[in-house]
Amino acid sequence: MERGDGYYSETDAGPQGNTDKAGKETADTDEAGRETPGFGRDAGSYIGFTSDSNIGSTSGSITGSGLSSVTATPERDMSGKEGFLNYVNYIRPYVLIITFVFFASAFAGYAYSASTPEISEMVMEEFQAQFGGILNLHPLLIMLVIFLNNAFVSLLFLVMGLGLGILPVLFVAFNGYVVGVLSHFVAEEQGLLFIFLALLPHGIIELPMVFLAAGVGLRLGHQVLAALLGRPTELKREFRDGIRFYFRWIVPFLFVAAVIETFITPLLLGIL
Numbered sequence: 001m002e003r004g005d006g007y008y009s010e011t012d013a014g015p016q017g018n019t020d021k022a023g024k025e026t027a028d029t030d031e032a033g034r035e036t037p038g039f040g041r042d043a044g045s046y047i048g049f050t051s052d053s054n055i056g057s058t059s060g061s062i063t064g065s066g067l068s069s070v071t072a073t074p075e076r077d078m079s080g081k082e083g084f085l086n087y088v089n090y091i092r093p094y095v096l097i098i099t100f101v102f103f104a105s106a107f108a109g110y111a112y113s114a115s116t117p118e119i120s121e122m123v124m125e126e127f128q129a130q131f132g133g134i135l136n137l138h139p140l141l142i143m144l145v146i147f148l149n150n151a152f153v154s155l156l157f158l159v160m161g162l163g164l165g166i167l168p169v170l171f172v173a174f175n176g177y178v179v180g181v182l183s184h185f186v187a188e189e190q191g192l193l194f195i196f197l198a199l200l201p202h203g204i205i206e207l208p209m210v211f212l213a214a215g216v217g218l219r220l221g222h223q224v225l226a227a228l229l230g231r232p233t234e235l236k237r238e239f240r241d242g243i244r245f246y247f248r249w250i251v252p253f254l255f256v257a258a259v260i261e262t263f264i265t266p267l268l269l270g271i272l
Contacts, residue, residue: 076241078248087245088212094222095215101169102176102211109180120185123178139262147258150206151251154213158220158242165221168214190272197268206257209250216242 077083088095113120134145160167187195220238227233 075244078241078245084249087241091212091215091219094218095211098168098172098211098214098218102172102179102207105173105176106180106183109177110184111180113181113184120181120188123181124185127178127182143258143262146261147255150210150254150258154210154250154254155246157210157214158217158246161214161217161220162224162239163221164225165218168217168221172211172214194269194272197272198265201265201268202257202261205253205260209253209257213246213250216245 076087078087113123134142137145157168157171160171183195183199186198220235220242223233223235223238227235
């Protein structure tokens with residue numbers, strides 16, 4: 001008999017169905033006369049196939065009447081602060097890559113805009129043409145538009161990761177570049193303090209959530225590449241966990257960021 005992770009038993013040379021005084025476990029005989037392994041005083045069940053926290057665990061039970069069904073791999077626990085931090089730590093390398101790409105692109109956009117002012121003017125005009133009309137809406141509608149836009153973009157970053165993780169990186173780089181260009185243009189007109197007050201209050205929540213979504217997408221792209229190379233992966237489970245994390249944590253935080261951007265940021269800018 002094989003040794004499992006969750007149990008260990010040993011047959012005795014003595015009569016079947018008994019346990020000697022030293023506590024050795026022996027085999028029991030079922031009603032049909034077939035021998036079934038004994039598992040100590042509480043013989044009849046065991047827990048096995050335990051794996052680490054990243055993969056989860058499966059469990060089964062052996063009863064006197066036979067082998068029961070094996071339960072499915074449990075879902076990753078994402079509840080509470082610990083669940084959030086555990087998953088963030090799991091995708092941390094990918095989030096760090098995304099963060100670097102964004103800020104490197106933003107710096108490049110800022111520097112290029114400084115050397116080529118007409119570029120920043122073109123980007124600003126395009127930005128105002130797309131989003132300028134939003135400012136005429138009711139504040140609640142503005143908040144809703146901001147929230148839905150950020151939620152959609154974040155979900156897009158996550159899902160597009162299935163394309164080998166290339167598209168999330170490219171889109172994050174493009175958005176970082178645009179932010180850099182617009183930051184230079186506004187800084188020239190309003191000053192760096194205006195940029196600081198306009199971006200920091202909501203950006204300190206919004207940007208990490210976008211980076212996390214893109215990080216999940218990059219992780220999915222890595223899994224797809226591994227599958228194409230013939231390596232064992234858990235792509236379906238990774239995708240399911242990413243979607244659960246998106247709706248459980250990213251969406252609520254993006255809503256909070258939209259509230260701050262709509263109602264708090266204008267108050268801070270009004271101080272200037």
